[in-house]
Amino acid sequence: MGIDFISAEFDVVRDDARCTRCRVCEKQCANGVHAYDEKNRRMTADETKCVNCQRCVAFCPTRAIKIVRNPNTFRDNANWTASVVNEIYKQASKPGVLLSSMGAPKNLPVYFDRILINASQVTNPPIDPLREPMETRVFLGKKPEKIRRRPDGRLDCALEPQLELALPILFSGMSYGSVSYNVHKALATAARETGTLYNTGEGGLHKDFYAYGANTIVQVASGRFGVHKDYLEAGAAIEIKMGQGAKPGIGGHLTGAKVSGDVSATRMIPEGSDAISPAPHHDIYSIEDLRQLVYSLKEATAYKKPVIVKVAAVHNIAAIASGIARSGADIIAIDGYRGGTGAAPTRIRDNVGIPIELALAAVDQRLRDEGIRNNVSLIVSGSIRTAADVVKAVALGADACAIGTAALLAMGCRLCRSCHTGKCNWGIATQDPALVARLNPDIAARRLINLLTAWNREIKELMGGMGINSIEALRGNRLMLRGVGLNEKELEILGIAHAGE
Amino acid sequence: MLQKEGQVRIPSGCAIAAVISKTGEKIGGEKIVAGIRTMHERSNGLGGGFAGYGIYPDYKDFYALHVFYDDNGARTDCENALKDLFEIVKAENIPTRKNPAIKDAPLIWRYFVAPLPSRVAAMQIDEREFVARAVTRINSTFRGAYIFSSGKNTGTFKAVGFPEEVADFYRLEDYAGYSWTAHGRYPTNTPGWWGGAHPFSLLDWSVVHNGEISSYDTNRRFIEMFGYKCHLKTDTEVITYIFDYLVRRQGMTLREASSVVAAPFWTTIARKPEEEQRELTYIRNMFSGLLITGPFSIVLGFSGGLLALNDRLKLRSMVVAEKGNTTYIASEEAAIRAMEPDLDSIRSPMGGEPVIVTVNKGVLEDGN
Numbered sequence A: 001m002g003i004d005f006i007s008a009e010f011d012v013v014r015d016d017a018r019c020t021r022c023r024v025c026e027k028q029c030a031n032g033v034h035a036y037d038e039k040n041r042r043m044t045a046d047e048t049k050c051v052n053c054q055r056c057v058a059f060c061p062t063r064a065i066k067i068v069r070n071p072n073t074f075r076d077n078a079n080w081t082a083s084v085v086n087e088i089y090k091q092a093s094k095p096g097v098l099l100s101s102m103g104a105p106k107n108l109p110v111y112f113d114r115i116l117i118n119a120s121q122v123t124n125p126p127i128d129p130l131r132e133p134m135e136t137r138v139f140l141g142k143k144p145e146k147i148r149r150r151p152d153g154r155l156d157c158a159l160e161p162q163l164e165l166a167l168p169i170l171f172s173g174m175s176y177g178s179v180s181y182n183v184h185k186a187l188a189t190a191a192r193e194t195g196t197l198y199n200t201g202e203g204g205l206h207k208d209f210y211a212y213g214a215n216t217i218v219q220v221a222s223g224r225f226g227v228h229k230d231y232l233e234a235g236a237a238i239e240i241k242m243g244q245g246a247k248p249g250i251g252g253h254l255t256g257a258k259v260s261g262d263v264s265a266t267r268m269i270p271e272g273s274d275a276i277s278p279a280p281h282h283d284i285y286s287i288e289d290l291r292q293l294v295y296s297l298k299e300a301t302a303y304k305k306p307v308i309v310k311v312a313a314v315h316n317i318a319a320i321a322s323g324i325a326r327s328g329a330d331i332i333a334i335d336g337y338r339g340g341t342g343a344a345p346t347r348i349r350d351n352v353g354i355p356i357e358l359a360l361a362a363v364d365q366r367l368r369d370e371g372i373r374n375n376v377s378l379i380v381s382g383s384i385r386t387a388a389d390v391v392k393a394v395a396l397g398a399d400a401c402a403i404g405t406a407a408l409l410a411m412g413c414r415l416c417r418s419c420h421t422g423k424c425n426w427g428i429a430t431q432d433p434a435l436v437a438r439l440n441p442d443i444a445a446r447r448l449i450n451l452l453t454a455w456n457r458e459i460k461e462l463m464g465g466m467g468i469n470s471i472e473a474l475r476g477n478r479l480m481l482r483g484v485g486l487n488e489k490e491l492e493i494l495g496i497a498h499a500g501e
Numbered sequence B: 001m002l003q004k005e006g007q008v009r010i011p012s013g014c015a016i017a018a019v020i021s022k023t024g025e026k027i028g029g030e031k032i033v034a035g036i037r038t039m040h041e042r043s044n045g046l047g048g049g050f051a052g053y054g055i056y057p058d059y060k061d062f063y064a065l066h067v068f069y070d071d072n073g074a075r076t077d078c079e080n081a082l083k084d085l086f087e088i089v090k091a092e093n094i095p096t097r098k099n100p101a102i103k104d105a106p107l108i109w110r111y112f113v114a115p116l117p118s119r120v121a122a123m124q125i126d127e128r129e130f131v132a133r134a135v136t137r138i139n140s141t142f143r144g145a146y147i148f149s150s151g152k153n154t155g156t157f158k159a160v161g162f163p164e165e166v167a168d169f170y171r172l173e174d175y176a177g178y179s180w181t182a183h184g185r186y187p188t189n190t191p192g193w194w195g196g197a198h199p200f201s202l203l204d205w206s207v208v209h210n211g212e213i214s215s216y217d218t219n220r221r222f223i224e225m226f227g228y229k230c231h232l233k234t235d236t237e238v239i240t241y242i243f244d245y246l247v248r249r250q251g252m253t254l255r256e257a258s259s260v261v262a263a264p265f266w267t268t269i270a271r272k273p274e275e276e277q278r279e280l281t282y283i284r285n286m287f288s289g290l291l292i293t294g295p296f297s298i299v300l301g302f303s304g305g306l307l308a309l310n311d312r313l314k315l316r317s318m319v320v321a322e323k324g325n326t327t328y329i330a331s332e333e334a335a336i337r338a339m340e341p342d343l344d345s346i347r348s349p350m351g352g353e354p355v356i357v358t359v360n361k362g363v364l365e366d367g368n
Helices: A024-028 A055-059 A082-093 A181-194 A207-215 A229-234 A261-267 A287-300 A317-325 A346-351 A356-369 A387-396 A405-410 A441-465 A488-494 B029-038 B072-085 B117-123 B127-141 B163-169 B216-226 B235-249 B254-261 B274-286 B333-339
Strands: A010-014 A034-037 A042-045 A065-069 A115-117 A138-140 A163-165 A169-171 A216-220 A237-241 A252-254 A275-277 A307-312 A331-335 A377-381 A400-403 A481-483 B012-021 B048-053 B063-069 B086-093 B107-115 B145-149 B154-159 B179-187 B200-202 B205-211 B296-302 B305-310 B319-323 B326-330 B345-347 B355-358
Touching: A010 A042, A024 A034, A024 A055, A055 A065, A115 A387, A138 A377, A169 A181, A169 A441, A181 A207, A181 A441, A207 A216, A207 A229, A216 A229, A229 A287, A237 A287, A287 A307, A287 A317, A307 A317, A317 A331, A317 A356, A331 A356, A356 A377, A356 A387, A356 A488, A356 B216, A387 A400, A387 A441, A387 A481, A400 A405, A405 A441, A481 A488, B012 B029, B012 B296, B012 B305, B012 B333, B029 B048, B029 B163, B029 B179, B029 B333, B048 B163, B048 B205, B048 B296, B063 B072, B063 B154, B072 B086, B072 B107, B072 B127, B072 B145, B107 B117, B107 B127, B117 B127, B127 B145, B127 B235, B145 B154, B145 B200, B154 B163, B163 B179, B179 B205, B179 B296, B179 B305, B200 B235, B205 B235, B216 B235, B235 B254, B235 B296, B254 B274, B254 B305, B305 B326, B319 B333, B326 B333
Parallel strands: A169 A400, A216 A237, A237 A307, A307 A331, A331 A377, A377 A400
Antiparallel strands: A010 A065, A034 A042, A115 A481, A138 A163, A252 A275, B012 B179, B012 B205, B012 B326, B048 B154, B048 B179, B063 B107, B063 B145, B086 B107, B200 B205, B205 B296, B296 B305, B305 B355, B319 B326, B319 B345
């Protein structure tokens, strides 16, 4: 109270006539918002603890609860907004770096929403995906410059290792530690069922999930947590994580509180110790060092696994990608400004990096200008929200998209952006056994499968409308896109015409 | 102001026809005109053209360059550039006759040339690559000059007009070759530029095409990585480059190249024997950016043969017929019947099924 007081962001509105005092809300809230007042036989709320995760709203049997924005305001000021002012109060009270979770919520242009997709009319026919074959199979990996023939004259079909996906969507890296065991189980199950891959993130691979290896990308990040030979060999591909869209230029920090039991064993670090990933890989201070790590990993796995290099979309991403494409990497994963995170410094998340649409367009064009686009495949993420975003990304030049936030939403996440507290009421971003148990991995897997299936159907509908019956004929097909309300520079970078042109 | 072909992408519908003698017998130009004339309704007078093979036996060892010039200034500049790269053994106007329907004719020249061996050696490339690069460079950097035919013992003739008028203009009956292709165009606006008519040619490749491909920009952006420049923004142009790239530069067979552009569906591949599955999967993966989707029927002409191919859903009509040693291909059966009423066989090839007709080995005495 007093000078440090920050007014609650939300109000808990309870319809007392509907409330049956069942106390479900109280049990569901790990933040301790709801309480039962025995004396007055009614529910109370401490709204200052509320993060608006909607758990109580979703579970209230009489739909008695609403979480609304607290109408209490500072005097209107377009420059000194309430969030800016409150952040100053927090930092004046304690000299800490502010933390946030999930993707940047700032109102910057979402280019996907300024791009429209084409359809066939008259001069060529749209194709009905319910009646004609419509193909979304994707191969990721490098393609050689020339075909080779065997002595008998037939094609030599040997290629460097490739990943085959049934649809152009993968799950982004989310570490065991930042998310729960049940989340990984659901992702692994769904990846196997839908013919795609999930990604361990930098937390190692739990022993129970080695069985899903063919649908797993194992990550090697700057902390090297959980990395050993069996781990590298377990996955279908290895990803070197150089950066993340939500926090380019910095490492990661999993607090000791989350490093419990299995998390500690999987990460190969003592229980309760902080897991700190450094900002750089300390064996990679330049592009030639990256090449050495790429080949070290290939040597360790007998050149049987494609190596992915994941980078954050930053200002000179085109040149960086060009360097990576010549480093021996098979796939480049680019994570955009709006990509999610389990925890990141607020200032970094909201102010560093560039939108994925621009980064993707610049990288794809640069690799083509240099004639090396076939050296690598491109995976983009941060943030892909719908099947239409996937179609637009592929048409801009992506081979596939990775989804993290969308997958978490499918599993129940309400985007309250409080992952860093470890008290996820939906059992996703937590290691608290009671909370983890709330997420049924079978149900979560089913919901992920539904989501991917639905998106794939929508991708096929959109492709069919354009008269395209295979996803590879959409890749880089920028003629199928038009911008609306974009300036000439934006259109030039995206490599698309304006609507009406 | 209306934009010229190449400044804007213009979709068009079309008619195509082709004829080839497998025994290398000479077929007069009037034969193919009879076929394409029948499909008058499939064009709208905004483009027609022909390609003939074996038509220049006296100059069969020289590349025949057909060039449109806006004016004599453009011609002088281009000829200077040509002299720098080639020995020109003959330069002449292409003979034409007045036709009231053919207007705004550019200057139309023909050169028989041989690349200067010293220039070819200096670039460390083979002769055909040298010619291809020279054509690409002149077409992309010389204002008012456009080389629209560049093969040996073959020539393309095209203009804005209905195909039968174009044939009359170029006196096509004066030429005879072992194969011919023809095109009548139905563009969706008025380009009014002769270079935009079809066939599109590079070296001895020529393509006539009916359709509007939906994969255009994917194909264009892929092929432009390998030194090609799609000036005209037409399907035909990019399809020609794709075949040139796959067959001449990658060394693929026409059948393999057909499996790239009209790849079998994955479900079809899954039913093939294991070895073939592996090859077809490899081809689709390796050249995924060259898969062509959307409707097309094409006839690809080359020295010694023709390839006819439909898109894999067969969204455009195309029929193939035989009579003795002669094969006929056209958008409509009526066009074939106009060329040869009494046929041995006629059929409609499946979508994605290449029909490859070659002149029997050894029968071409003029050395194709």
